[in-house]
Amino acid sequence: xxxxxxxxxxxxxxxxxxxxxxxxxxxxxxxxxxxxxxxxxxxxxxxxxxxxxxxxxxxxxxxxxxxxxxxxxxxxxxxxxxxxxxxxxxxxxxxxxxxxxxxxxxxxxxxxxxxxxxxxxxxxxxxxxxxxxxxxxxxxxxxxxxxxxxxxxxxxxxxxxxxxxxxxxxxxxxxxxxxxxxxxxxxxxxxxxxxxxxxxxxxxxxxxxxxxxxxxxxxxxxxxxxxxxxxxxxxxxxxxxxxxxxxxxxxxxx
Ligand code: SF4
Ligand code: SF4
Ligand code: FES
Numbered sequence: 001x002x003x004x005x006x007x008x009x010x011x012x013x014x015x016x017x018x019x020x021x022x023x024x025x026x027x028x029x030x031x032x033x034x035x036x037x038x039x040x041x042x043x044x045x046x047x048x049x050x051x052x053x054x055x056x057x058x059x060x061x062x063x064x065x066x067x068x069x070x071x072x073x074x075x076x077x078x079x080x081x082x083x084x085x086x087x088x089x090x091x092x093x094x095x096x097x098x099x100x101x102x103x104x105x106x107x108x109x110x111x112x113x114x115x116x117x118x119x120x121x122x123x124x125x126x127x128x129x130x131x132x133x134x135x136x137x138x139x140x141x142x143x144x145x146x147x148x149x150x151x152x153x154x155x156x157x158x159x160x161x162x163x164x165x166x167x168x169x170x171x172x173x174x175x176x177x178x179x180x181x182x183x184x185x186x187x188x189x190x191x192x193x194x195x196x197x198x199x200x201x202x203x204x205x206x207x208x209x210x211x212x213x214x215x216x217x218x219x220x221x222x223x224x225x226x227x228x229x230x231x232x233x234x235x236x237x238x239x240x241x242x243x244x245x246x247x248x249x250x251x252x253x254x
Contacts, residue, residue, distance in 0.1 A: 018084040035062055035088055036077040049090045055079045055134075058162030061169070064088045074166045076134045094165030096176035099183070108187040110149025117180050120147055122173035129167035129177050135160045139167045139177050146184055154181065155188035198243075202253075210253040218251070 017028040020038060027042040036050060051057035060077035064086045077090060099116035106112050113120060120143065129139035142157035158181030167177045205211065218226070234246040246252065 018082060020082050020085065021087045023089050024087075029082060031082065031084075033082055034078055035064070035075075035080050035082055036060055038082045039077065039088075039090075048092060049077070053078045056162060058164035061091045061094070061164040061166045062088060063091055063169075072170075074132050074134070074170065076162075076164060079134060091165065091169060094168055096165060096168045096179055097174075098176065098179050101183075103186050103190050106187060106191070108151045108191040110147065110151075112187065113146045113149075113151075113180060113183060116183060117176065119173065119175060120180060123147070123175060124173055126172060128170045128172065129175070132166045132170045134164060134166060135162055137161060139181075142181055142184070143175060143177055146180055151184050151187050152192055154184035155192075158182075158184060205253045211251075214251045 016031045018031045019026055019028055020042075021027075022039060022042055022044070027038070029038040029041045033041060036046070036053065039046060049060050049062075051059035055076055055078060058076070062075055062077040062080065064073050064075070064080075065071065066073075066083065067085050067087070082088075097117065097119070101116060123140070123143055125140065125144075127140050129143070130137070130141070133139050137160055138157060142154045145151075145154040145157060158178075161178050161181050163178045163182070165178060168175065171177065221229075234248060236244055236246075
C-alpha cells in the first residue's frame with residue numbers, strides 16, 4: 001500500500017464523512033465506504049492486499065480497533081464498511097507454515113495431516129479462529145475434523161475458505177488453519193471424491209483434437225461476436241441432472 005493523492009474516488013457521496021485512522025494518521029472519509037475504498041479515498045494506492053474487491057480472493061485481511069474498546073477486530077477490507085474513529089491497518093502476506101508435498105504420494109488420512117502439520121495437536125479449542133473468520137466458517141471444527149482424520153468433513157467445512165490468514169493471525173497455537181484446510185480439500189479431491197467420468201471423457205476428446213475446429217471458429221470471431229455467444233450461452237441449472245448437456249452442441253463434443 002503506498003500513498004498517492006492522485007488516487008481519489010470522485011463518485012461517492014462525500015456529504016456524510018467520518019474520521020478514521022489509517023496506520024495512526026487521521027482522515028475524513030465518506031461514511032458509506034468500505035475500508036478498502038476509504039484507503040483509496042485517503043490517497044493510498046493499493047499495490048498489495050487487494051485483489052478481487054468482492055470478498056473472494058482473501059487478499060485484503062485487515063485489523064482494526066475502536067478507540068473505546070480493547071478488542072482487536074479483523075475483517076476483509078473490501079467487505080467491511082468504515083465506522084467512526086476506527087484505527088485501521090492491513091495485514092500483508094501472512095507467513096504461515098506451508099508444507100510442501102506431492103499429493104499423488106499421500107494417503108487421505110489424519111496421519112498424513114499430522115505428519116505435515118504436527119502443530120495441529122497444539123490446538124487448545126479456544127474458538128478464536130472461528131470468531132475471526134470473515135467467511136463464517138467453523139474453523140475450529142474443521143481443524144478438529146482434520147485431527148480426527150475426517151478428511152472429507154474437514155474438506156467440506158473449509159470449502160469457502162478464501163485463504164485470508166486472519167484465523168492464523170489470531171491463533172494462540174500458531175496453526176496454519178487455511179493451509180491445513182486446503183490440504184484436506186486436495187486429499188479429498190485427489191483420493192476420495194468419485195472421479196467425474198464426463199471430465200475424463202472431455203480430456204480424452206481434447207487430446208484427440210476434437211475441439212480444434214470449434215476453437216478455430218471462435219478464434220476468428222471479433223470481440224462483439226464472442227460477447228454475444230458468451231452472454232447467450234446456456235448455463236447449467238443448479239439442480240441439473242448428472243448427464244445435463246446444452247441443447248446447442250456447436251462447441252461441445254458429444
Ligand atoms: S484459534 Fe488456534 S488454538 Fe484456538 S481453536 Fe482455532 S486452531 Fe485451535
Ligand atoms: S478459515 Fe481462516 S483463512 Fe480461511 S477464510 Fe476463514 S479466517 Fe480466512
Ligand atoms: S480484495 Fe479480494 S477479498 Fe477483498
